[in-house]
Amino acid sequence: MTIMQSFSELMHQRQQRETVKRSRLVETETEVSKLDVNNLNFFYGEKQALFDVSMTVPERSVTAFIGPSGCGKSTFLRTLNRMNDIIEGTRLTGKVTLEGQDIYAPEVDVVALRKRVGMVFQKSTPFPKSIFDNVAYGPKIAGQRNQKELQGIVEQSLKRAALWDEVKDRMQDSALALSGGQQQRLCIARALATNPDVLLMDEPASALDPASTARIEDLIFELKQNYTIVIVTHNMQQAARISDWTAFFFQGYLIEKDRTQKLFTTPKKKQTEDYITGRFG
Amino acid sequence: MSVAQQSPSILVKNSGSLTRRFSWTRAREQVIRLVLFLCGALSLLTTAGIIAVLFNEAIYSFSGTAFFQTVSITDFLFDTVWAPQHPDKPRFGILPLLCGTFVIAGLGGIIGLPIGLASAIYLSEYAKPKMRRIVKPVLEILAGIPTVVYGYFALVFVTPYLLRPIFQTWLGISVDIFNAMSAGIVVGVMIIPTVCSLSEDALRAVPRGLREAGYALGSTKFDVSLKVVVPAALSGILASFLLAIARAIGETMAVTIAAGQQPRLTLNPFRGMETMTAYIVNISLGDTEAGSMEYKSLYAVALSLFVITLSMNVLAQWVLKRFREVYE
Numbered sequence: 001m002t003i004m005q006s007f008s009e010l011m012h013q014r015q016q017r018e019t020v021k022r023s024r025l026v027e028t029e030t031e032v033s034k035l036d037v038n039n040l041n042f043f044y045g046e047k048q049a050l051f052d053v054s055m056t057v058p059e060r061s062v063t064a065f066i067g068p069s070g071c072g073k074s075t076f077l078r079t080l081n082r083m084n085d086i087i088e089g090t091r092l093t094g095k096v097t098l099e100g101q102d103i104y105a106p107e108v109d110v111v112a113l114r115k116r117v118g119m120v121f122q123k124s125t126p127f128p129k130s131i132f133d134n135v136a137y138g139p140k141i142a143g144q145r146n147q148k149e150l151q152g153i154v155e156q157s158l159k160r161a162a163l164w165d166e167v168k169d170r171m172q173d174s175a176l177a178l179s180g181g182q183q184q185r186l187c188i189a190r191a192l193a194t195n196p197d198v199l200l201m202d203e204p205a206s207a208l209d210p211a212s213t214a215r216i217e218d219l220i221f222e223l224k225q226n227y228t229i230v231i232v233t234h235n236m237q238q239a240a241r242i243s244d245w246t247a248f249f250f251q252g253y254l255i256e257k258d259r260t261q262k263l264f265t266t267p268k269k270k271q272t273e274d275y276i277t278g279r280f281g
Numbered sequence: 282m283s284v285a286q287q288s289p290s291i292l293v294k295n296s297g298s299l300t301r302r303f304s305w306t307r308a309r310e311q312v313i314r315l316v317l318f319l320c321g322a323l324s325l326l327t328t329a330g331i332i333a334v335l336f337n338e339a340i341y342s343f344s345g346t347a348f349f350q351t352v353s354i355t356d357f358l359f360d361t362v363w364a365p366q367h368p369d370k371p372r373f374g375i376l377p378l379l380c381g382t383f384v385i386a387g388l389g390g391i392i393g394l395p396i397g398l399a400s401a402i403y404l405s406e407y408a409k410p411k412m413r414r415i416v417k418p419v420l421e422i423l424a425g426i427p428t429v430v431y432g433y434f435a436l437v438f439v440t441p442y443l444l445r446p447i448f449q450t451w452l453g454i455s456v457d458i459f460n461a462m463s464a465g466i467v468v469g470v471m472i473i474p475t476v477c478s479l480s481e482d483a484l485r486a487v488p489r490g491l492r493e494a495g496y497a498l499g500s501t502k503f504d505v506s507l508k509v510v511v512p513a514a515l516s517g518i519l520a521s522f523l524l525a526i527a528r529a530i531g532e533t534m535a536v537t538i539a540a541g542q543q544p545r546l547t548l549n550p551f552r553g554m555e556t557m558t559a560y561i562v563n564i565s566l567g568d569t570e571a572g573s574m575e576y577k578s579l580y581a582v583a584l585s586l587f588v589i590t591l592s593m594n595v596l597a598q599w600v601l602k603r604f605r606e607v608y609e
Contacts, residue, residue, distance in 0.1 A: 086496055088410075115499035125494035128513050138498040141508065187494065194498055 007264040007276070010240045031058035034198060034228040035080060040094035042075055042084070049075045053094075053254045055247060057198075062220060062229045064243035064260065066236055067275070071249040073232045077200050080230065081117035082110050098198070115142065118196035122203040124183035126175035126190075131167050134175045134186055138194035153193050161189035162219050181212025188219065199223065201231040205238065217242050236276055240264050248272045335587060338580035348373075348577040357581065363544035363555075365564075365575045373578055375585060377544035381461065381554035382586075385536050386529035388465020388550060389472055393529070394522055396469070397476025401518075404477070405484035406506040424474035431471055432538030435463035439539075448551060459541025459553035467535050472525040479524065483517020484510055516604035523597035527590045533558035557586045 035057035042050035050072045057063050057080075065073035078084045079096060082103060096103050103113050115138070127134050135154040136144075144150055154171070158164040163185040167178070175186055184204060191199060201220070205213040220229060220242050233239050239246050240260060247257035248271070256263060256272045267273045339348045349357070352373045360374025400420070404413055440456065440463045448454045456462070487510045495505040511518065533556075541553035542563050555563070560582055569576050 081497065083493060083497060086493070111499050111501055114497055119493075119497035121490060121494060121497075123490055125488075125490040127491060127494070127509055137495075137508070141498070141500050141504045190494075190498065 007240055010237065011261050011264065014241055031061065033057065034059040034099065035230075036095075036097045036100075037079075038095040038097075040076070040079060040092060040096065042072075042079060042092045043090065044087070045089045049252055050079075050092075051252045055254060055257050057228060057230055058245065059228050060224060060226070061244040062224050062231060062242055063245040063247065064239035065230070065232045065247050065249060066234075066239050067249035067255075069234075072252040073247075073249045074202055076249065076254075077202055077230060077232050078119075080198070080200055081114050081119055083114075083119065085110060115194050116196050117198040117200060118191035118194055119200040120184070120187050120191050120202070120204045122206055124180065124187050124207070126178070126183050126186055128174065128176060130172045131175050131178070131186065132171040135190050135193050137190060142194065154189075157189040157193040158186075160192050160223070161185045162215065162222075163189055179212075181208050181215060184208060184212070184216060185219065188216075192223075196227070198228045198230065201229065203232050203234060206234055213238075236264075248275060250275070332587075335580055335584045338577055339584045345572065348574070348581040351574065351577075352581075361546050363560075365578045371574060373574075373581070375557075375582065377546040378555060378557045378560055378582060379585075380546050380548070381536075381540065381544065381559070382530055382556040384461050384548060384550060384554060385464045385468055385540060385556055386526055386532075388462060389468030389529040389532075390522075390526050392466060392469025393472035393525060394476055397473040397521075397525065398480050398518060400473065401477045401480035401484055402506050402511070405481045406502065406510060420474045420477055423470070424478075427534075428471065428532060429534040429538065431467040432464075432535035435467040435535065435539035439463040439466055444551070454551055456551045457541070457553045459539065459543075460551045461540050461554045462550040464536040464539035464554075464556075465550065467539060468529045468532050471532065471535065472529055475525045475528055476521050479521030480514070480518045483514040483521065486517065487513045516601050519604065520597040520601040523593050523600065527593035527597070530593070531558065531586065531590050533562060537562045557582050561586075 033056040037056070038054050040050055040053040041048060053072075053076060065077060067073045075084065079092060080103075084090045084092070092104070098113070098117065102108070127137065129137075132154055135157050136150045139150055139153050144153070155164060155168075158167065163182060166182060167173075167186075175183065178186060184207075188199075188204070204220075205216045208216065217238065220231065223229060224244075231239075231243065243260045245257065246260040246263045248255045248263065248267075248269075250271055256267060256269045258268070263272065264276055267276065273279075337343060337347065341347050342350065357373055357375055359376070360372055361376050362372045362374050363377045364370075364372045400416075404416060408416065436459075440458060440460060443466075444456050444460065444462055449456045491509055491513055492505055495509040500509070536556050537559040540556065540559065542555045542559055543553045544555040544560070545552055547554070561579055564575060564579050569579075
């Protein structure tokens with residue numbers, strides 16, 4: 001079986017799963033765009049990391065970024081909630097808009113932006129606090145003091161992150177006592193608690209075992225009903241399994257972005273084909 | 282010329298007996314090992330020697346009578362008067378000295394700990410690298426100023442130009458020329474570098490990922506610093522506090538000059554006080570006869586001081602170990 005065929009197989013399985021999982025209509029070609037990026041160039045000091053990247057991220061869908069290490073996919077992801085701002089000596093040109101609003105405009109409040117565009121990292125980063133306090137962190141710094149409200153938010157977020165049943169009896173235990181997969185789902189719950197509409201995920205499952213990875217992937221599948229998800233992944237099978245759209249980055253350029261099914265079965269560019277068939281990277 | 286002629290030794294395999302023979306290399310190794318061991322042992326021996334002397338003079342003497350063989354430990358700990366030089370009825374209640382020590386160390390802590398921590402947060406979270414390059418050496422200079430200078434500064438500047446105008450002239454509280462407040466202030470300044478440097482190390486050791494996670498949840502820099510980084514570095518910060526307080530308690534010259542030498546049991550920081558360290562300076566500089574009670578009291582006070590600072594250090598170590606967060 002060739003690699004192309006195996007991807008086709010994957011797509012097929014996925015479609016079946018998708019129709020089973022929820023009775024949503026087959027996606028139409030015209031989707032509402034959530035994020036629009038135009039002619040983005042990004043620099044670390046003198047070194048240019050992204051070259052003239054333009055793309056749209058449709059609402060309530062999963063967009064995956066694939067590409068070899070150092071291709072700029074994580075950097076690009078981090079421009080979408082301005083996480084690169086905290087790295088010294090970075091600058092960018094071009095435009096990124098969230099629902100039409102330029103997020104790099106001078107009047108934009110970065111803190112407010114990051115509340116709408118949440119992020120989950122490769123390494124799970126639970127704070128050395130209790131499980132409850134981890135999830136309640138976002139609402140608390142946003143000014144939520146009402147204990148009942150907080151409890152409600154925490155419970156709902158943990159349920160959405162499919163972690164509630166495992167931790168509901170030990171909310172006051174340290175988050176560091178959880179397993180790796182649980183910690184990552186806790187971080188997802190924590191990100192959901194700030195009530196974002198976009199969720200950025202930077203290789204969220206790359207440090208996890210296959211079982212935990214499957215749980216996270218299922219979760220992403222569930223979450224896309226309510227959230228716009230952008231995920232960076234090293235794992236092409238993962239991208240094929242969970243994403244609606246896939247973008248292939250190479251050496252700082254966006255080579256190709258298409259519906260996942262198209263990109264994996266009939267890529268337009270030679271580089272994309274070489275990469276997904278494992279000829280390099 | 283041929284390669285084979287130039288380096289025949291490479292071509293010959295190492296062979297021969299494996300039995301140990303005398304070699305200069307090995308002998309040198311042994312000597313180095315011994316010298317290094319002696320250097321290490323020296324500090325250990327010194328500590329042991331000091332403890333032995335303190336024990337001999339204060340608790341149980343093998344050659345005469347020790348301090349606590351004359352004065353009961355209850356009197357020492359609970360009598361409220363320290364008058365070792367009283368001609369008829371010397372009294373040895375350490376409370377006034379303890380009080381002086383803790384009032385000054387407490388004032389120093391109230392001033393030095395928050396400022397030290399705040400500057401550590403500034404350096405680790407806010408300062409640009411360039412700023413850090415300037416501030417760090419300046420703090421180290423602060424740590425390098427001889428403590429006697431601090432004492433003099435308290436006596437000729439802090440008291441007459443700071444405390445007296447504010448408290449005496451303005452608020453009407455009488456301020457002694459030797460007073461605990463001025464000593465507390467300079468001790469506070471003195472411990473800032475200790476707190477700052479150790480806390481900054483602890484703050485910087487917090488993984489970058491935790492900060493990013495904080496920012497990604499919509500935190501301001503202040504939120505991240507205070508609610509993510511400081512709690513994560515708590516063990517290191519507490520340890521730096523304890524070490525700084527231990528330093529404040531052990532501080533000698535500055536407090537001797539600034540707070541004076543009247544053992545007084547009071548909580549009024551504007552009166553003169555004597556700390557344990559100041560008493561030791563006082564007695565060891567005077568013409569105290571060796572073997573007299575005064576002389577022995579020196580060792581009893583030194584022993585108390587030793588116990589206090591040692592337990593602070595042990596506590597600091599324990600806190601570091603107990604509350605250290607494992608990030609991996």
